[in-house]
Structure formats: C-alpha cells, structure tokens
Amino acid sequence: MKKLIALAAGSIVALSAAQAAPTVWADNGHAYEFISGPVDYATASATAAASTYMGSTGHIVTITSAEELDFVNNTIVGSAIRFWLGMSDTETEGTFRWIEGPEAGLEVDSIFEAWAPGEPNDFSIGEDFAIGWWNGSGQWNDIRGTSSYAYVVEYSNISQAVPVPGAAIFMASGFGLAAFRKLRRSK
Ligand SMILES: [Ca+2]
Numbered sequence: 001m002k003k004l005i006a007l008a009a010g011s012i013v014a015l016s017a018a019q020a021a022p023t024v025w026a027d028n029g030h031a032y033e034f035i036s037g038p039v040d041y042a043t044a045s046a047t048a049a050a051s052t053y054m055g056s057t058g059h060i061v062t063i064t065s066a067e068e069l070d071f072v073n074n075t076i077v078g079s080a081i082r083f084w085l086g087m088s089d090t091e092t093e094g095t096f097r098w099i100e101g102p103e104a105g106l107e108v109d110s111i112f113e114a115w116a117p118g119e120p121n122d123f124s125i126g127e128d129f130a131i132g133w134w135n136g137s138g139q140w141n142d143i144r145g146t147s148s149y150a151y152v153v154e155y156s157n158i159s160q161a162v163p164v165p166g167a168a169i170f171m172a173s174g175f176g177l178a179a180f181r182k183l184r185r186s187k
Pocket residue numbers: 061062063064068101154
C-alpha cells in the first residue's frame with residue numbers, strides 16, 4: 001500500500017493535504033488549511049478542488065474582507081510565506097476576478113483588495129495570477145501562474161454540525177443504529 005502511494009506523486013499531495021487539520025474561522029464558518037507546496041497555480045487549484053473537509057470541496061483561498069486577510073495571513077499562514085490567491089485577470093487584462101469558491105466571477109476590487117503599492121502591474125511578460133504576503137505588510141502582487149508558491153485551501157461550505165466524537169458519529173449512522181438494535185435483541 002505504501003509502495004503504491006509512493007509511486008503516485010499526485011496521491012502524496014492529496015494525502016498530505018488531507019492529513020493536515022483545517023482551522024475553522026468562527027466569523028464565517030469556513031475552514032482553512034495551509035499547504036506549503038510550493039507548486040504552480042494549476043497544481044494548487046487542482047489539488048484544492050480534490051480536497052474535501054466536513055462535506056465541503058476545497059478551493060484556493062478567496063479573501064473578501066480586512067478581517068479575513070488578517071485571519072489568513074496571521075493565523076493560517078502565520079509567517080510571511082507567499083501563497084496563491086484564487087484570482088486571475090486572464091479573461092480581461094487588468095481586471096482581476098475571483099475564479100474560485102463562492103465568489104467566482106466577481107471582480108476583486110469591487111469587494112475588497114489589498115494590493116501592494118504599484119501592483120498589479122502585469123510586469124514584463126505578463127502576470128495573470130496573484131499571491132499574498134508579497135511584502136512585509138502582507139499585501140498582494142500579481143505574478144505568473146507558472147511560478148511556484150504555497151497555498152491556502154478554503155472550505156466554504158462545511159457542515160455546520162458541531163463535531164462529535166467518533167463513537168457518537170458511529171451510533172448516529174444507520175449502520176451504528178442497526179448494529180445497536182441487533183445487539184439489544186441478541187441479549
Ligand atoms: Ca473566502
């Protein structure tokens with residue numbers, strides 16, 4: 001089994017992502033998980049989309065308020081490590097839109113933005129994606145999607161049920177209940 005996992009590089013990424021414990025932010029009930037990577041945007045996006053937590057599919061983080069920026073920068077990432085943001089201006093140069101999560105399609109600057117001074121600048125041969133923690137103030141910079149960075153997976157639609165111990169989950173399931181009844185009948 002271990003050999004099979006070792007042979008499939010993609011599985012290792014998915015496995016390590018699943019093993020980390022996402023942190024739920026009380027303000028919006030979303031869960032967040034830092035993945036050190038570093039990987040290019042397409043890999044980060046695909047891996048996030050293949051990750052699930054508490055019934056929610058993951059997506060690269062979308063940051064839509066100063067409070068969420070502070071939480072992601074300082075609680076989830078925790079140090080000045082640059083990480084992918086779920087946005088792009090591939091569709092219309094100069095107009096960044098969120099392309100992941102519930103905000104997909106919405107113009108970034110119409111909700112909240114934290115661009116570093118002089119950014120986004122589509123520098124040199126073109127920069128259509130963006131990263132956080134570009135500078136010491138935790139602000140953003142547009143960058144090429146083929147570069148490699150860490151990323152944050154956000155789970156925006158997790159089950160709102162309060163987590164219960166494994167035994168309680170088992171008993172609450174149909175199988176657990178049936179087994180319990182069978183146990184009682186056999187006594
Ligand atoms: Ca978000």
